[in-house]
Amino acid sequence: MKKIALVLVLFLSFATVAFASGNKESVSSKMKVGMVTDAGTIDDKSFNQGTWEGILKAGEDFGVTVKYLKPTGTTEADYLKEIGNLYDAGYKFIVTPGFKFETTIYQAQDKYKDAKFVLIDGTPHTPDYATFRAEKNVVSIFFAEHESGFLAGVATALQLKEGSVGFIGGMEIPPVQKFNWGFQQGIAYANSNKGTKVMLKSENVIYQGTFSEVAAGQQLAAQMFDKGVTAIFCAAGGVGVGAINEAKSRAAAGKNVWIVGVDVDQYADGVYEGGKSVILTSAMKKIGTAAYDMIDAELKGNFPGGETLVFNAVNDGVGLPVKNPNLSSDVIKTVDAVFAELKKGSIKVSDEQGNLIK
Amino acid sequence: MNSDKLRPLWVALISVLLGLIAGGILMAFTGNNPVEGYIYLFKGGLMSIERIGNTLATATALILTGLSVAFAFRTGLFNIGASGQMLMGGLCATALGLSLNLPKPVLLPIVLLAAIIGGGLWGLIPGLLKARFNVHEVVATIMMNWIAFWTVNYAVPSFFKGEYLETESRNIGVNASLRVEWLTKLFNGSYINLGIFLAILSIIVIAIILNRTVLGFQLKAVGFNKDSAKYAGMNVNRNIVLSMVIAGSLSGLAGATFYLGYASNIQIGVLPSQGFDGIAVALLGANSPYGALATAIFFGILHSGKGFMNAMTSIPPEIGDTIIAIIIYFAATSLLIHKFLDKIKAFIKGARKK
Missing domain, CATH: 3.40.50.2300 (Response regulator)
Incomplete structure (x- = not known):
């Protein structure tokens, strides 16, 4: 112990001197x-x-x-x-x-x-x-988060065909907003071009305000699921982790609930008993x-x-993950076609709010 | 040598030493050399004039929250609400700083006063509840923390939000900032600000109040024994309220130094950790103003040197946090060390008698 104390004292007193030679590790x-x-x-x-x-x-x-x-x-x-x-x-x-x-x-x-x-x-x-x-x-x-969100929106709508979906965001900052806006456009695109009937009500579009409040994410997700939402797109960091946890416990109890992941392929994070995952797909950057x-x-x-x-x-x-075990092969085919059109530029996704929700 | 007077110092030093040893064991356990780790930890806090400035800037809010907790404790009150008081102080100061367009010498006293009032109010409420209805101040102050937290969550996006960011207020102007150019330059672009002088001034003022005034004597008397203070004719309830208001004001001032000095805006969704660290500062500083000063600076070194230690060694950042937490934890168990010293003393006395 004496040694440590001695060294500490030495360094305290030579603090400023030490700076001059502070950065000389082997280059x-x-x-x-x-x-x-x-x-x-x-x-x-x-x-x-x-x-x-x-x-x-x-x-x-x-x-x-x-x-x-x-x-x-x-x-x-x-x-x-x-x-x-x-x-x-x-x-x-x-x-x-x-x-x-x-x-x-x-x-x-x-x-x-x-x-x-x-x-x-x-x-x-x-x-x-x-x-x-x-x-x-x-x-x-x-x-281009809006493009990623768009693809996730199309995939979600195609897979669910009907019902209600929601969005939980972290902080209300441009990248998160663009995910949201793209997702809404994706749902709308599928509804008007692919014959789906998926709703996104404005009360189900929420920014929690942080990327860290896991408990709050769980609560928000619970409220949405209780209101009849079947899939939630979470662009919310730790808040999304809470939502995933809520979905897992509901799915384990036999409920039909899904989460759309964000940023990375979150499939593995949504796995619950029986090896199934609540992650429908992920809007990847x-x-x-x-x-x-x-x-x-x-x-x-x-x-x-x-x-x-x-x-x-x-x-x-x-884009979406390479593997999407929760999407049917027809859905994947259609989404791939949409992705190709995005690449060509024949489908354009707006990165602005316009008349979209929040 | 007056061993009783020096005793808190010994207890504090032993606590720190035990904490450092325990932290060192953890470093060794994760395959790192503790001596090297600590060298980098202290170098990180002190090796350049800029780093010393940052250490002091980190310590500023801790000095004030530590002082706040220590002061209330002298009156026998446990102020867990320093975080909330900090937030309210910061909110009031930021609000005025953003709304008023005045020259710096006029605006600074106004925003500081606003912070003191905001924090003081957040201390007043638990103080009144305690004095009037005997509501325990631990519960009341913790709840006040959350009221402050949600008030900020509501007020900032509604009234002061930035152009692009919902989650933090606009940046305050130069005139409301505690940062001044000469000080920043003196410390090579560090975050040190006028707050450090306010903190030191507060230490001196509180030390004088506690040790040299009738008010201080009364407050301490209430802390030692409420009933006998009452019997001696002191107004116990008034003293409880006053103590909480002063403690709250100090934390409010900490909020001003943090949000207008260290940072330059207020963020939502964060209950400042300085409020809780203040409890450890007060404990380790034996509830004395100068003890709080020394402890806060020590914690400042740890907090600001941690990053450099992480960068120079393979100690992961989470372990760095844990090591600091362990040191604080040992600081908080100083009571055990008191007991241990008592036993040793008794043992020595016993041996002498034989």
């Missing part, structure tokens, strides 16, 4: 990739996890060192602190998943000029949205692929710094 040629998590945990079955899995895969394939840090809170100060921690520890390629990092990266791009940033779902700007600026060390990545591709680009020396990339149906950046 390997290998890249170090860091990630700062957004609100929620690394195993949120959604955004953080999707990004991290892509980074992990890059770590295996390319032999880069990877690390994630979890900020104490969700303020800009908390985010910037973790970026500083990664930077000081030699992680100079930093992936930040989420809209909420926009103002943080706006500052970080100048503060850490020799670091590179991948900002998923956002573009760097000042807090008052007056100035947008991405330096050569930042790539902004966006997804290939977040992991985006992170993986950026690391690959950096290693090949063509990091698209300063650019804004959009991952959509055309470049397979969004």
